[in-house]
Structures are given as structure tokens and as C-alpha cells.
Amino acid sequence: MHMRTSDKIAYFIRLHRTGLWVTVLGLGLLLYPLVQDNPYTLGVSNLVAIYGIVVLGLNLFIGYAGQISLGHAAFFGLGAYGSAISTVTFEIPPWSAMLIVALLVAFLALGLAIPTLRLSGHYLAMATLGFNIVIHRILLQWDEVTGGVSGFYGIPTLQIGTFALDNEIRFHYLVWSVALVALLLCLNLVRSGVGRGLAALSGDETAAAALGVDTRTSKIKVFVLSAVLASVAGSLYAHCYGYISPGSFDIFVSTDLVIMVVIGGMGSIWGSLFGAALITLLPEWIEIFETYKDFIHGGILVLVLMFLPQGFVSGIVDLLKTRTALRRSRHASS
Amino acid sequence: MLHLDNVSKYFGGLPALHEVSFHVPRGGITALIGPNGAGKSTLINCITGVHRADSGKIQLEQVSIRSAPTHVIARHGVGRTFQNLKLFGRLSVLDNVLSGLNNEAGSSMCMALLRLPYLRHRERHLKLRALEALDNFDLTHLASHPAQILAYGDKKRVELARASVGNPRLLLLDEPVAGLNATETAAVAAQLRRLHRLGQTMLLVEHDMELVMELADQVVVLDSGEVIACGTPAEVQRNPRVLNAYLGSMEPTA
Numbered sequence: 090m091h092m093r094t095s096d097k098i099a100y101f102i103r104l105h106r107t108g109l110w111v112t113v114l115g116l117g118l119l120l121y122p123l124v125q126d127n128p129y130t131l132g133v134s135n136l137v138a139i140y141g142i143v144v145l146g147l148n149l150f151i152g153y154a155g156q157i158s159l160g161h162a163a164f165f166g167l168g169a170y171g172s173a174i175s176t177v178t179f180e181i182p183p184w185s186a187m188l189i190v191a192l193l194v195a196f197l198a199l200g201l202a203i204p205t206l207r208l209s210g211h212y213l214a215m216a217t218l219g220f221n222i223v224i225h226r227i228l229l230q231w232d233e234v235t236g237g238v239s240g241f242y243g244i245p246t247l248q249i250g251t252f253a254l255d256n257e258i259r260f261h262y263l264v265w266s267v268a269l270v271a272l273l274l275c276l277n278l279v280r281s282g283v284g285r286g287l288a289a290l291s292g293d294e295t296a297a298a299a300l301g302v303d304t305r306t307s308k309i310k311v312f313v314l315s316a317v318l319a320s321v322a323g324s325l326y327a328h329c330y331g332y333i334s335p336g337s338f339d340i341f342v343s344t345d346l347v348i349m350v351v352i353g354g355m356g357s358i359w360g361s362l363f364g365a366a367l368i369t370l371l372p373e374w375i376e377i378f379e380t381y382k383d384f385i386h387g388g389i390l391v392l393v394l395m396f397l398p399q400g401f402v403s404g405i406v407d408l409l410k411t412r413t414a415l416r417r418s419r420h421a422s423s
Numbered sequence: 424m425l426h427l428d429n430v431s432k433y434f435g436g437l438p439a440l441h442e443v444s445f446h447v448p449r450g451g452i453t454a455l456i457g458p459n460g461a462g463k464s465t466l467i468n469c470i471t472g473v474h475r476a477d478s479g480k481i482q483l484e485q486v487s488i489r490s491a492p493t494h495v496i497a498r499h500g501v502g503r504t505f506q507n508l509k510l511f512g513r514l515s516v517l518d519n520v521l522s523g524l525n526n527e528a529g530s531s532m533c534m535a536l537l538r539l540p541y542l543r544h545r546e547r548h549l550k551l552r553a554l555e556a557l558d559n560f561d562l563t564h565l566a567s568h569p570a571q572i573l574a575y576g577d578k579k580r581v582e583l584a585r586a587s588v589g590n591p592r593l594l595l596l597d598e599p600v601a602g603l604n605a606t607e608t609a610a611v612a613a614q615l616r617r618l619h620r621l622g623q624t625m626l627l628v629e630h631d632m633e634l635v636m637e638l639a640d641q642v643v644v645l646d647s648g649e650v651i652a653c654g655t656p657a658e659v660q661r662n663p664r665v666l667n668a669y670l671g672s673m674e675p676t677a
Contacts, residue, residue, distance in 0.1 A: 093537045195516055196435035209540075220459060231508055233455050265659070272535045274537075276534055277535060277537065277538035278536050280538070281528065281529075281534075281535035281538065281542065281546065282525055282527075282528020282529055282535070282546075282549075283519060283528075283529075283530060283531070283532055283535040284535065285514070285521060285522045285525065285528070286522070286525055286528075286530070288511060288513070288514055288522075289511055289522050289525070292509075292510075292511035292512065292513070292514070293509045293511065293513070295473055295505075295509065296509035296510075296511070297470075297522075298473075298494045298525075299473075299494075299497055299502075299505075299524045300469055300497055300499065300522055300525045300585075301494050301497035301498045301526040302494055302525055303487075303492075303530065304494065310532050311532075314532065314536075326436070338635075342628075353472070353558070356513065356528060356676065377426070386632045399513075407513065407569065410515075410567070410568075411569055411572055413567075414565075414567065414568040414569065414572060415572065417564075420570075
């Protein structure tokens, strides 16, 4: 039996739908600076990409593995300060510095994960929150290395050969390329046996273990991966803006990152980008949002948890899947 | 296949299992019965590493699994279902069954992140096996349904499909027909007979005596954490201790 051309196209789209969506997004981002070259607007969208990278990793840990972290801004900050100190104080080339810092953050996250991931729920939240507070205090008080409360100035821009990534359009292509790579890697992960293992872990730890998932190691691995993504995002943040201060990496940033995960959708990779975009862009669209930011973040969080507990994207996707399944069942039975 | 030798388990000094010994032969169905609180689920949990037995030996084909963690025991080839269903509600039925092939999917995070061609090929192969299992359990039409919206009977069959899809060396079934109506029970019984014909070794914990007596090659009776009888269904039905402890109202058959 021969397939019709339309069936072949439909089959191809279904088979490669993830890659096609990433390609469509990539093309849109490639063309975006042609229609929007305002440096301020591009700067905001670059920030979406940077937060998006952190939230992608955090969503693997919270949304897929079912754990909680209120300390990821610390890894974000360590990436930023690590790159700043390595390039300015130790004069290490920026790309090498980014890799070295990511590696060091991975080891630190591993050291933190081994004892703390024995905990769960509120205890894990408190442990990660404590870690964030400690890192934030160090950034604030170790003046001679971090610049203390005044922040760290003069961080060099990144370069590819002699091509300096020194304006918003060039940053746009850099940060969104990294965000797309992170998106693709995370999509690959969740569609694999490892991803199903993580989903099983968040569903029921005993059942996951009974299916051969090494629950403890899985949690540690995904925590380290999310810390590395946060570190890379931090390094990009430092090199893109040239200035960093401890206020960008405190516990309130950590809670904002968790809000991005929850609002976008726990267990939804695409939802991570949506959550990062929504929380970053809202203050730009609504002025009052900036003034009452914490109230409005809290309000949105409460509304989402009340009406779409899985977050916007996951909640809507779940709803559609359920409706489609029920419609098919009704159709089959009639 | 599975040897239990003087297995004991205590909770706060109270014996849940006391020197339990029996052998599950390869390719057969061994039923584990006993009144509520006899220690059946505790024993299943000790075999699968959810609880650690305090003493005794648990060996799967000469390999001791008493001190091994749950995921290692699963990788040795022990599959199980749960008395209280433990499906992953948000995952589709297909993904639930695919998670039963986790041991073969590979656990390298780097490989998973890169999704190299060989991994894609393996994923396709596993998906075909999961679809075949769904077909065997008459669940194909539910493949894309989120597990949380299924009827209870369907959930039971999905859990059975998930536990058996990886062809485990030993399949532990904790009350697979509890809460099912007669039609659903018959469907599950048919699946168990099919698995039995394929040579699947099973340890079945069940309260439905009709099903146990029909399917089991060997019946082990637990009472207050101790084995009070072990033999063929006919032998067990004639055993006075069993009649006293558990089957009191059941007439012995000739």
C-alpha cells in the first residue's frame, strides 16, 4: 500500500515535530533583529534568553524530578562572578573562563547535592535557600575580590576571533543560540529513558526505583546539570552587561526563578521559556508591576496554583490531552 | 529461581515476618496468601528492597539480593505491581509502559542530552516493544491517554503491562485483581495465564481464592508473619491449619 504525499508530509511533521518547532523558533529569532533593532527591547529579550537557560535547568530539577531548589540564583551568581573574576583579576580568556567556572560550579553542586538531596520537601527548600544566603553574603562582604555592595565593573565582552560581541544585536544572536542549544539538549533529555526516569521519580519514588531508576543518582545528576546551566547563564549575563552586583543573585531572584518554572509549567520544557518571558516582560508592559512586583508575582503564583496547578503551558497541554482522549473514547464507544 | 531462607522483618520490635522460608520455582506461579496483616506485602517489599529484611537469605538465582537497593534488584530482573496503584498519572499510557523498559533504555545523561543516532534507534525499538505489550494487554486504543484519566480496571492492566514488558525473571504481583469486577478480573486472569504459558515466573499475592486455586502451581500461606503451609492448591486446601487460620469457611475439595 502506498502512502499519499499528504500522509507522508503529515507523518514527517509528526515524527520530527520537536526539531521543526525548534527550527521555527530559531528562524524567528534569526529574523527578530531585522524587525526590532531597538537596543533596549533587544536587551530585554536577551534577558529572557539568559533567564530561560536557568529556568530550563531548574525545570528539569523541579518539574521533572519533582524536587525543589530555592537556591539557583546562587549558581547563576557564581557563574557571573566566576567569569568576572577569572577574566578581570586572573586575565583568563572569557570562553575558557566560562568553561572552567561551569566545571567548578558542577563540582560545587555535586558537593552540595550529595548531603542535601537526602532531604526532601521543606527541608530541601531550606537547605538550598541557606546555600543561596551564604553565597550572597560572600558576594556582598568579600569586597576586595567581588567588589562588595558596589558590584563588579569592567567585565570584558566576549569575542569570536576578532569579532567582538559588543552590542545588543550581537548579544541577541549569542544568548539565543546558547538558549536554543540548551532547549534542544533539555528536549532530548526528557524524550529519553533518563527523562522518563525523572518523570517517574517525580510521580512516585518507590515505583521509579522498582523500575530500575537509581533515584538518588538521578536527582544528583539533574541538580548538577541545572547548576551548570545556571552558571553558563550567569557567565553570559556578566559578559553581556559588563557589570554585576550581588542584588542580582539574592534569594528573591531564586524565588522568581521558581515562579518562572511554576507559571510556565512544571514538567514542560517549552513552558520554561514561556515562564521566563512572562515574568521578565511583565514589568516592561505594565509599569505598576515594577512597583508592586513581589505582590503581583505572588498573586499570579496563587492564581496559577489554584486554577492550573501544573502551570500555564503544562496545564493547558494536559487539559487538551485529556479532552482529546475523552473525545476519542466517546467516539470509539459510539 | 527465588529462594527465601529464614527471612525475618521486625517493625519496632514487632515481628512482621518470622523465619519465612520457601522457594519460587522457575516458570511457575506461586501464590502467597494469608489474612490481612499476615505480612504478604511486607514480604514483597523485602524481596524488592523497599524494606530491608533484618535477617535471613533472599537469593535470586544464587545471587543474594537481601541488602541490595530497590533499583539494583529491579535491574537483576525483578518486576512488580503495587497493591495501591503507582502509575505515573501525567504520563501517557505508552510512556508508562515504556518506563517499564527503563533498564534497557540506558542511564547515561550525556548520551541522553545528545540523543545520538544509536540512542534514537534504541528508543524506536523500545517504543515498538511497548506498543506490542499494549496490544497484548488490549490497551492500544488508550496509548496516548494520560494514565490519570483511565478507569481503575484499565489502570490495573497498564500496571501489569508496565511490570511485564521488560520480561523480568521474576514478576511480583501484589493483589492484581483487588477492586475489579468479574469481567475485569477475567481479563486480568487471561493475561496471567498468557504470561504463564510464556514461561513467566510469578509470585502472586491475592485474596481471590478462586483465581489463586485456578492459576497457582504452588501456594504458600502466611499467618502472623509465619509460613503455616506450602504445597499445591489441593494440599493447601486440605491443610487444617490453613482452614483454621484463613480458609475457615471454605470446604476442602476431594
